[in-house]
Each structure stands twice: as structure tokens, then as C-alpha cells.
Amino acid sequence: MFKKTVGVILSAGLVMAPITACSSNSDSASSPAASGAASPASSASTAPSTSSTAGAELQPEKGAVLTLWEDKEAKQWATEVAAAFKAKYNVEVKIEEVPAPDQAGRLTTDGPAGTGGDVVLFPQDKLGDAASAGLLLPNDVFAKDVTARSQKNAIEASTYKGTLYGYPKSVETYALFYNKDLVPNPPKTWDEVIAFAKIFNDEKARKYAIMWEVKTLYYDYAFMAPYGAYVFGGKGTDSNDIGLNNSGAVKGLTFMQSLRSILPPKVADLTFDIKTQLFADGKLAMNIDGPWSIGSFKDKINLGVAPLPDLPEGKKSVSFSGVRSYYVNTYTKYPKAARLLANFLTSKENQLSCYQKTGILPANQEVANDSAVKADALSSAFLTQFASSEIMPSIPAMASVWAPMEGAVTSIWDTNADVKSTLDSAAKTIKEQITSGKK
Structure with a gap:
């Protein structure tokens, strides 16, 4: 829908x-x-x-x-x-x-x-x-x-x-779609996802345990927020306070970056259309997606949906909604x-x-x-x-966030770029764009 x-x-x-x-x-x-x-x-x-x-x-x-x-x-x-x-x-x-x-x-x-x-x-x-x-x-x-x-x-x-x-x-919001025929019981932690991937993955056959649109902050935020990252301070109202490069953001994206070991494709091959097709074909066991996609899968696979897996240190995933x-x-x-x-x-x-x-x-x-x-x-x-x-914040400054973060995450994922310096650069660009827009 x-x-x-x-x-x-x-x-x-x-x-x-x-x-x-x-x-x-x-x-x-x-x-x-x-x-x-x-x-x-x-x-x-x-x-x-x-x-x-x-x-x-x-x-x-x-x-x-x-x-x-x-x-x-x-x-x-x-x-x-x-x-x-x-x-x-x-x-x-x-x-x-x-x-x-x-x-x-x-x-x-x-x-x-x-x-x-x-x-x-x-x-x-x-x-x-x-x-x-x-x-x-x-x-x-x-x-x-x-x-x-x-x-x-x-x-x-x-x-x-x-x-x-x-x-x-x-x-x-988004959650964990899973194919019940491949994953009878959805994983509760990312450790379980990683363990399953080591058994299930077959890159030559394009079979993967899990996918999400890696380049997009909308989904990546679930890795960052549990450790203290935020977009804007004041519950999303203060565009002068950017929290996308703080220690929590770095910690969360550093963990996400480590998941390249179970999801080798670059961000260009982790698109909505690609993962939708793989999941419908039974080659993708789990898919982080939203309710708008239920109709694409309900009649094609034995579909289940579960909350997102917990992150290391027992942190609950905090999705954007x-x-x-x-x-x-x-x-x-x-x-x-x-x-x-x-x-x-x-x-x-x-x-x-x-x-x-x-x-x-x-x-x-x-x-x-x-x-x-x-x-x-x-x-x-x-x-x-x-x-x-x-x-998600509703202030106009939110429009300045998506593109810089997409570029940052792409570098972090595709080239194993240093997380801290890459996020610092993205935050600087976001701030400059916001300031420019206010003039």
C-alpha cells in the first residue's frame, strides 16, 4: 500500500x-x-x-x-x-x-x-x-x-x-520481513543474523541472509540511535544541534560497517527493487522493509514480520517512523x-x-x-x-540531511572509509546547507 x-x-x-x-x-x-x-x-x-x-x-x-x-x-x-x-x-x-x-x-x-x-x-x-x-x-x-x-x-x-x-x-515504520520457509524463527539479535548468514549466504547464487537499503539514513538510523545518535537536538527541533557524528553515531555505523562481511554487495546493488525481487524469489531470507511492501510478498512467500534484531550490548533497535x-x-x-x-x-x-x-x-x-x-x-x-x-524530524532543515548522509554511508560501506571523519564531513555539509538555506 x-x-x-x-x-x-x-x-x-x-x-x-x-x-x-x-x-x-x-x-x-x-x-x-x-x-x-x-x-x-x-x-x-x-x-x-x-x-x-x-x-x-x-x-x-x-x-x-x-x-x-x-x-x-x-x-x-x-x-x-x-x-x-x-x-x-x-x-x-x-x-x-x-x-x-x-x-x-x-x-x-x-x-x-x-x-x-x-x-x-x-x-x-x-x-x-x-x-x-x-x-x-x-x-x-x-x-x-x-x-x-x-x-x-x-x-x-x-x-x-x-x-x-x-x-x-x-x-x-520498518521491521524485519522474513521468509518462514527459510527462517522458521526470526532472530532476536544481530549475532543470530550473523550466525545464520554464515550458513545461508551464497554470493555466486545471489543468496543472502538479510538486506536493507544501506545508503539510506532512514534505515541506518536504527543502528545509530540506540547508542545516542540523533538528527537534531531538542527532540528534532534544533537544527543548530546535529547529532549524526557524535560518539553514538560513530559506534552504530562502525558496527553496521562490520556487517559488510555478511552482505558483500556495494550500495548500488542494495536497492529497493533488487532486494524486493530477491526476497520474492526466495533468495533473500530476511528483508528490512515497511508495511507498504506487504502486498508485494504476501501471496508469493510464507511471510512473517518481526521487530528489528537487538544490537550489541543488548541495545534495542530504534527505527525511524x-x-x-x-x-x-x-x-x-x-x-x-x-x-x-x-x-x-x-x-x-x-x-x-x-x-x-x-x-x-x-x-x-x-x-x-x-x-x-x-x-x-x-x-x-x-x-x-x-x-x-x-x-522523523519535521522541520524544513531535514531536507539538508538526506544527501550528505547518503554520500557518507556510501563511502563507509563501499570503501571502508573512516567512520568518524566521514560523519564529521557530512555533518559539516549539513550545517552549511542549513545555514545557506536560511539566508
Whole structure:
């Protein structure tokens, strides 16, 4: 359902594009009338209270018609929810299929032009740019209800500079996929992985015990964070404090570098497509991947999913995780109706139906604890790993991190480069890019 989401999120070019757009449109976003564009809705005039009572009393604007931008995987579900919303509020909702990672970028132009979705959906790493550009209305009517029903990490991920903007829909992280026919019992430690690899690996036949996208910080972070590494200080909010070259980062990547002994290919041969094919063909026993790939394997192999193996010294792997939330477009003509829709989409009933129809992992904590979800071993494994995850920073400076770290990790893996000096160089580049972007 989220196939290649990570590739989209982590591609430097795709990440930078919407950020540049946000920057270039920030002026027009604050004064759309100058160009004849749509005027932003007034948050103060339409949302006087954050109480549940205010939410219950909120009524849609007369004649409101909304557009919802939704991912392909959930379009059919959203269509059914839209029909239920119309039955309740007499507001028509049109569904437009737009990939979630692309929506924030499109909103920078379509929002001020008056052609954007009234309610949109995107991952939390886009939130900082969208909020800074004035593209989103705060979640100020249903904040208490949404906070109470959502997982804590999901609320934090949907909040920027102390303001809750999002209505969390789904959570995602990565875990250990394994072929039950090759690995009846998933390893609990990396020592077990290494021992298995020595028996299973056959490089000439392209058979490997385990793979992940080595060049990508998104996955490598699981080796670093347990030892004290971090991207930015202040829980991901202080871009002046970079923790990707501290002693914990060095220790974690030094261990990862040692795994070249059981995974000899260079990073160019450790891509999403290559490992997906090898795993589907039964030549890869274990694959670190996310819920977006379940559909690629469920009918091809005897699939199992487990939390990531523990690192040396008994350290629990801390995966990066993401949250997709609905947001209300500042430029909507119907801010009351749009708020009602965003809240309606993320109710317990609708999140449960979304999970049942799509397999998308819910951000709603009641749904996550529902017996139907817990009974699914694959979903339960991801939710267990999510509990040991860390939300990716959502500040705009995050865009400056991916490419320098990809270059650093490639050198560390492919050429056995010195970990400390390579990470120092990457951190310096990240800092320079952040500083340059602030000018």
C-alpha cells in the first residue's frame, strides 16, 4: 500500500522540490489577493474554541462542496467515507487521487491558486515547510478529541512549533520481513543474523541472509540511535544541534560497517527493487522493509514480520517512523466543513474500516488495540516496532540531511572509509546547507 514511499521521501531531489516551492510561494501565500488568488480562511473567525462541545456544534457552510486529496491505496475507502459524510452533513466530497508524498509540494501552488484539496494528506516530514508557508489551518476545534484518541507519537508528528495542525491517519515504520520457509524463527539479535548468514549466504547464487537499503539514513538510523545518535537536538527541533557524528553515531555505523562481511554487495546493488525481487524469489531470507511492501510478498512467500534484531550490548533497535495526517488547506472556501471532514476521516469507526479495507496501520490508539488488529501478526509486529521508533524530524532543515548522509554511508560501506571523519564531513555539509538555506 505504501510501495516505494521511502524512496520518494528520501530522494533528495523530490524532497528539495517542494521545499523550494514553499519558499518561493511564501509571499503569495501570505498575500494571495495581490495576484488574484484565493484568500486564506480565517482561523480565528471560524474556530473560536478547542472544546469538544464546539466541535459537536460546528456546522458546515451552506452549499459547501469539498475536495479531498487521497492516496491511490485508500481511494476506494475514502469514497465510501465521503458518502457517509454526505449522509451526515449534506456536504459533497470529491476525491482526487494524489500521492501523499507529493501533496505538500502541490499545495504550495494549488493552494493559493484556489485549486488545491480542501483536505490533504501527507507525511510529517513535509509539515514544517507547509506550516511555515502558511498553507495549513491549525487543528483548533477538534484538538482535544484528536489528541485523546491518537497515539502520542502521532500527535507529536502532527505538531509544528507547538501548534497541532494534523488529524493523524496512519503510522509507519520498518521491521524485519522474513521468509518462514527459510527462517522458521526470526532472530532476536544481530549475532543470530550473523550466525545464520554464515550458513545461508551464497554470493555466486545471489543468496543472502538479510538486506536493507544501506545508503539510506532512514534505515541506518536504527543502528545509530540506540547508542545516542540523533538528527537534531531538542527532540528534532534544533537544527543548530546535529547529532549524526557524535560518539553514538560513530559506534552504530562502525558496527553496521562490520556487517559488510555478511552482505558483500556495494550500495548500488542494495536497492529497493533488487532486494524486493530477491526476497520474492526466495533468495533473500530476511528483508528490512515497511508495511507498504506487504502486498508485494504476501501471496508469493510464507511471510512473517518481526521487530528489528537487538544490537550489541543488548541495545534495542530504534527505527525511524513516520505519520501521515490529514490537514486543512488554509485557502479552503469552506473551513468549517473541511475541519469536520478531517475529523470524520480519522474517527475510530473510519480508521478501523480503513485498516480492514487497506491494511494501513492506524494512528488511532483505540483501533491499534482493537482485537482485529492485534490478531493480525504482520500488523502487530509493525505496531510493536513503532512503539520502539522515533518520529522523523519535521522541520524544513531535514531536507539538508538526506544527501550528505547518503554520500557518507556510501563511502563507509563501499570503501571502508573512516567512520568518524566521514560523519564529521557530512555533518559539516549539513550545517552549511542549513545555514545557506536560511539566508
